[in-house]
Amino acid sequence: MKYESQKIAYKYFLLATLLFALQIVFGLITGAKYVWNIDPLIHILPFNTSRAIHINLLVVWLLMGFMGGTYYLVPEEAGTEIYSPWLANLQLYLFTAIGITAIVGYVAGWSWGMPFLEQPTILKLGIVAVALIFLFNVFMTMIKTRKWTVIQGVLLGGLVMVAVMFLFGVVFMKNLTTQFYFWWWVIHLWVEGAWELVTGAIMAFILLKLTGVDRDIVEKWLYVEVGLVLFTGIAGVGHHYYWIGTPTYWLWIGAVFSAFEPLPILFMVIDTLRDVRESKTVITNRLALYWAVGCAFMHFIGAGVWGFAQTLPQINRWTHGTQITASHGHFAFYGAYVMLNLTMIYFAMPQIKGLKNFSQKLGFKAFWTMNFFMIMMVLSLTVAGVVQVYFQRVLGYDYLTVQGFMKLWFAAFWVSALGFATGASMYVVDFLTLGEASPQR
Amino acid sequence: MTKAQAKAVFIWGTAFSTIILLALTYNSISQIPERTNQNKLDAQVAAGKWIWQKHNCNDCHTILGIGGYYAPDLTKVMSRRDPDWMRSFLKDPSAIWPASRKMPNLHLTDAEITDLIAFLKWVDHINTNNWPPKPMIVHVAGQESPGETLFKAHGCSSCHSIGGIGGHIGPDLTHVGSRRSKQWIEEQLEDPRSHNPNSIMPSFKDLSHKDIEDLVNYLAELK
Numbered sequence: 001m002k003y004e005s006q007k008i009a010y011k012y013f014l015l016a017t018l019l020f021a022l023q024i025v026f027g028l029i030t031g032a033k034y035v036w037n038i039d040p041l042i043h044i045l046p047f048n049t050s051r052a053i054h055i056n057l058l059v060v061w062l063l064m065g066f067m068g069g070t071y072y073l074v075p076e077e078a079g080t081e082i083y084s085p086w087l088a089n090l091q092l093y094l095f096t097a098i099g100i101t102a103i104v105g106y107v108a109g110w111s112w113g114m115p116f117l118e119q120p121t122i123l124k125l126g127i128v129a130v131a132l133i134f135l136f137n138v139f140m141t142m143i144k145t146r147k148w149t150v151i152q153g154v155l156l157g158g159l160v161m162v163a164v165m166f167l168f169g170v171v172f173m174k175n176l177t178t179q180f181y182f183w184w185w186v187i188h189l190w191v192e193g194a195w196e197l198v199t200g201a202i203m204a205f206i207l208l209k210l211t212g213v214d215r216d217i218v219e220k221w222l223y224v225e226v227g228l229v230l231f232t233g234i235a236g237v238g239h240h241y242y243w244i245g246t247p248t249y250w251l252w253i254g255a256v257f258s259a260f261e262p263l264p265i266l267f268m269v270i271d272t273l274r275d276v277r278e279s280k281t282v283i284t285n286r287l288a289l290y291w292a293v294g295c296a297f298m299h300f301i302g303a304g305v306w307g308f309a310q311t312l313p314q315i316n317r318w319t320h321g322t323q324i325t326a327s328h329g330h331f332a333f334y335g336a337y338v339m340l341n342l343t344m345i346y347f348a349m350p351q352i353k354g355l356k357n358f359s360q361k362l363g364f365k366a367f368w369t370m371n372f373f374m375i376m377m378v379l380s381l382t383v384a385g386v387v388q389v390y391f392q393r394v395l396g397y398d399y400l401t402v403q404g405f406m407k408l409w410f411a412a413f414w415v416s417a418l419g420f421a422t423g424a425s426m427y428v429v430d431f432l433t434l435g436e437a438s439p440q441r
Numbered sequence: 442m443t444k445a446q447a448k449a450v451f452i453w454g455t456a457f458s459t460i461i462l463l464a465l466t467y468n469s470i471s472q473i474p475e476r477t478n479q480n481k482l483d484a485q486v487a488a489g490k491w492i493w494q495k496h497n498c499n500d501c502h503t504i505l506g507i508g509g510y511y512a513p514d515l516t517k518v519m520s521r522r523d524p525d526w527m528r529s530f531l532k533d534p535s536a537i538w539p540a541s542r543k544m545p546n547l548h549l550t551d552a553e554i555t556d557l558i559a560f561l562k563w564v565d566h567i568n569t570n571n572w573p574p575k576p577m578i579v580h581v582a583g584q585e586s587p588g589e590t591l592f593k594a595h596g597c598s599s600c601h602s603i604g605g606i607g608g609h610i611g612p613d614l615t616h617v618g619s620r621r622s623k624q625w626i627e628e629q630l631e632d633p634r635s636h637n638p639n640s641i642m643p644s645f646k647d648l649s650h651k652d653i654e655d656l657v658n659y660l661a662e663l664k
Contacts, residue, residue, distance in 0.1 A: 033511065037541035046545050047511045048500035106497075113494025115508050172494075174487040176564060177477045180505060181469065216444060223447035231454030235461045243572035244505040247472045251570065253465065257458070317574050321506030321514055396576025396590070399513040400540050400599040401607060 001351040003075035005082035010352050011092055012068025013345050016061045017431050019099070020338075023057035024421050030054050031417055034403075034410040045107065052106050052118045058333060059116060060099045063162075065341030066195075067091075067134060069202050070155060072348045074141050077152045077205070083140035091133040098126045114183055117169040124170050131163040150219035151201050151208075154226055158197025165189045177245035184240045191332070192233040192261065192303075199299075199340050200226045200268070206292055206347050207272060212280035221271045228264035232257050239311045243320060251313045258311045262304030272296040285350060287363045291343035294371060298335030302378070306331045318393050323406070324385030331378040342427070349434055359437035362430040369423030376416035384409035476568040489560025492553050501544070504564060506572065512544065514573065519558070519565040521594060523647045527558050537643045539610045540599040588659025591652055595645070603663065611642060618664040626657045 001007075030050040033039050041050075071088055075081055082088055102119050105111070111118045119127065138159065142152055169186035173179040204222045208215060238254025272293055276283075283289050306328040310319045319325065350358050384406040392402040473479070493499065499508040504515050519527070530537040531554045534544035549557065592598065598607035601614045617626070628635050630653055633642035645653070 033542075039543065042543060042545050046501075048497045048509060051500045051509050051511070052497060109496075111495065111497040113497045113499055115499050118497060118500070172491070174482055174490065175473065175477055175479060176490060176505070177473050177567060178470070180507060181466075181473070220442065220444045220447045223444070223451045224442070227447070227451030227454040230451075231458045234455070234458035235465075236458075237462065238465075241469070243569045244507070245473060245477045245567040245569060246469050247476070248570055249465070250469075253461070317572060320572065321503040321508075321510070323510055326510055393574060394577050396593060398593050398596045398598055400542060400596060401593070403542065404608075 001072075001076075001348075001354075003081050005085050005088075006072050006075050006348075007352055008082060008085055008088045009068040009072035009348055011089070012064050012071065013349065013431070015092065015096060016064040016068060016341065017345070017428055019057050019061035019064065021424065021428050023054060023061060024417075024424050026050050026054040026057060028414070028417055028421060031410070031414045035407070035414045049106050052111065052115075053103050055116055056099075056102060056106075056118065060095070062195075062333075062337050062341060064092075064095065065344065066159075066198050066202075067095075069341070069344040069348070070134075070138055070159065070198075072344070072352075073155065073202060073205050074138055074152065077149050078142050078145045078147055080141065080144045083137050083144065087133055087137045091130050091137070094126065094133070095130045098123050098130065114169065114179070116187055117183065121170065124166075128163070128166065128170075131166065135159060135163060149215075150222055151205050154197050154204075154222060155201035158194050158201060161194035161197065162190060165194060180244050181241070181246060184237055188237045188240055189234065191336075192236060193230060195337060196229045196233065196264075197226050199336060200229070202340060202344055203268070203272070203292065203295070206288065206343060207275045210281075210283055210285070210289060210292065210347065211275045211278070213275045213278055218275070221267070225264045225267050225271070228260075228267065232260040232263065236261050239313075239316065242313050242316055255312050259308065261311070262300065262308050265300045265304040269296045269300050284357065285347065285360075287360045287367065288343060288347040290364070290367055291339060291346050294367070295335065295339035295343050298331075298339055298371070298374075300335075302328070302331030302333075302335030306378070306382075318389050319385065322385050322388045322393070323381050324389060327378050327381035327385055330374070330381065334374050345431065349431070353435050355435040357439040358435045359439050361437070362426055362433075366423050366426035366430055369426060370420055371423075373416045373419035373423060377413055377420060380409050380413035380416055384413065478563065478566050481563060481566070483559075485556050485559040486563045487560075489556035489558070489563075492549070492557045493560055496547050496549075505567070505569065511542075515561060515564070516567070516569060516573065517565055519562045524558050524562075525647060526643070527561070528554055529643070531557065536641060538596070538599065539641055540596075540608060541610075586655070586659050588655040588657070591648075591656050592659060600642070614660065614663060616664060618661045621661075623657050623661045626660050627653060630656060 029041070029045065030047065033047050033050070039046075071082060098119075102123050105120065105123075106118065110120055112120050112124075117124075138156065142148075142156065165186050168182040171182075173182070200222055204218050207213070208218045234257075235253060236258035238250045239258040241250035241254060273296075276289065276293060310316050310324055310328065346363065387406050387409065388402055391397045391405055392399060397405075493504075498504075498515075501509045501512040502515050503510060506514060506516065522530075526537075531547070531549055533546055535546070538544070592603075600608045600611035602608060603614050605615075621629075625636070629642075630644075630648075631646040632644055633640040645656075648656070
């Protein structure tokens with residue numbers, strides 16, 4: 001760490017970590033409703049409310065992690081302090097306040113009712129304000145020195161795209177098909193577009209610092225990767241336009257473009273492994289390295305393989321709207337974005353805290369526990385989804401009857417989720433106590 | 442590959458895909474009105490859509506296959522249910538559908554229910570490229586009797602079980618044909634309270650005569 005204002009990232013990481021823990025609590029509550037027949041919370045926290053909170057917390061903490069990561073990265077790339085630490089703090093408090101209001105509002109029945117975008121319009125405008133403050137602050141920092149590195153450019157491009165796409169989810173449209181058409185511009189063009197740019201830039205920065213490889217090589221690959229991400233991902237939104245009332249030509253446009261979506265993610269795996277192999281330094285922060293390499297792999301399997309498995313219309317016709325989608329959702333968000341944030345946090349935290357060396361024992365336990373149980377969660381949901389597709393879609397059994405057949409797999413999912421929660425708790429404790437234990441591993 | 446070539450991949454790849462998306466969006470927007478019967482999208486349908494959003498229905502139910510996976514997909518619900526059934530269901534979901542997984546009572550007013558049903562009726566007519574798919578087994582094997590198909594489609598098994606499959610709120614129907622006559626079953630379907638004044642079973646009197654007959658035949662053969 002070279003600049004004092006990089007420390008702003010710490011507050012973002014802290015809040016992200018706490019919201020991550022809260023997200024898991026709501027995930028366990030939501031999942032329990034599948035396993036047990038009797039729902040004691042049905043009048044206070046019915047399934048739709050707890051799901052809304054679970055997925056909103058996910059998005060908010062991941063965005064907070066990205067923002068923290070940006071505030072850590074930009075000073076080093078631009079070679080200057082953050083333009084306004086005061087604005088960075090204001091933006092964090094505003095975002096937190098909006099997040100808390102939204103959650104309390106959901107419990108009180110205040111909702112806009114589109115999945116992931118349940119925030120009432122006034123809160124959405126607040127989120128836009130937060131984004132504008134953030135972009136202004138980042139841009140003003142970058143322009144101070146005008147050192148336009150590729151990493152900075154891709155990061156800024158990704159962040160601007162995040163903000164612009166969000167606007168397509170603010171307006172109420174009378175036609176449900178049109179509403180979903182543009183709803184996907186937020187959801188899909190975030191996770192398979194803008195967020196990938198942010199991820200690519202942050203990962204390139206970490207690999208550069210961690211392994212000391214040549215900047216030119218890292219940046220060249222970054223261009224190729226994000227170029228292919230956008231080439232396949234932008235028109236790849238078509239894989240969401242198969243069955244929602246949109247024209248038939250989307251069936252092949254969506255199939256062709258999204259079939260290639262795993263390719264850039266595969267390149268990221270190859271790129272990461274090559275950087276590590278050709279590393280010019282001794283990597284002492286093994287934990288950050290493990291999260292980085294783990295992220296590359298899980299990103300590829302969760303987003304790439306699990307996504308590809310259901311992206312062709314011939315298959316999607318049967319799996320669309322089942323637990324198969326939920327299994328991919330959990331795997332992709334975890335592999336690509338949760339792991340990226342944890343990589344960034346483990347890379348930056350020792351430096352923010354000024355630790356030359358730190359005990360990585362608990363951190364490694366958290367790493368293996370979380371990864372193992374996430375894989376178990378995903379496999380359980382996948383089997384549940386296969387049961388659902390076969391009985392409900394292929395044989396035509398009634399929806400609720402089939403949910404009964406799936407119970408064993410819901411139970412397996414929930415028990416695995418409990419294991420994941422244990423791993424995540426280890427991470428939270430490790431985050432809060434980092435550097436306090438003696439550094440022998 | 443040089444860095445300049447990599448940059449070109451980025452710029453041209455992004456531009457190409459963006460142009461395709463924008464062009465097809467322009468075309469899609471012009472086709473959506475016809476594919477969704479937008480001329481039938483009146484103020485009531487729009488009001489119903491807002492009721493749907495306000496109560497966050499979409500985080501339990503999927504519609505057009507998108508949303509929460511906790512409750513049935515509602516894209517084609519109005520092809521399966523008649524409006525009167527929907528009306529009484531929405532008034533008090535757990536009384537009409539006493540399954541173990543419950544829908545909370547949203548305490549909708551009569552006017553709100555009318556709007557919501559108008560919205561779901563409109564959604565039912567969206568051209569979804571034949572999604573959800575028709576179950577394969579009906580076409581492939583053809584072994585299922587029409588009554589059995591109706592039994593599944595109307596969710597009878599959420600309350601009744603046959604051969605160990607189904608719910609336990611209503612009586613087990615595995616051997617119902619050996620206990621009850623065809624006439625008794627028909628009466629039960631049309632007016633459950635004629636046999637037991639306290640029955641919580643919903644009436645299926647709105648089914649067509651043919652459907653009732655198929656169901657009765659199927660059930661009477663379970664011996």
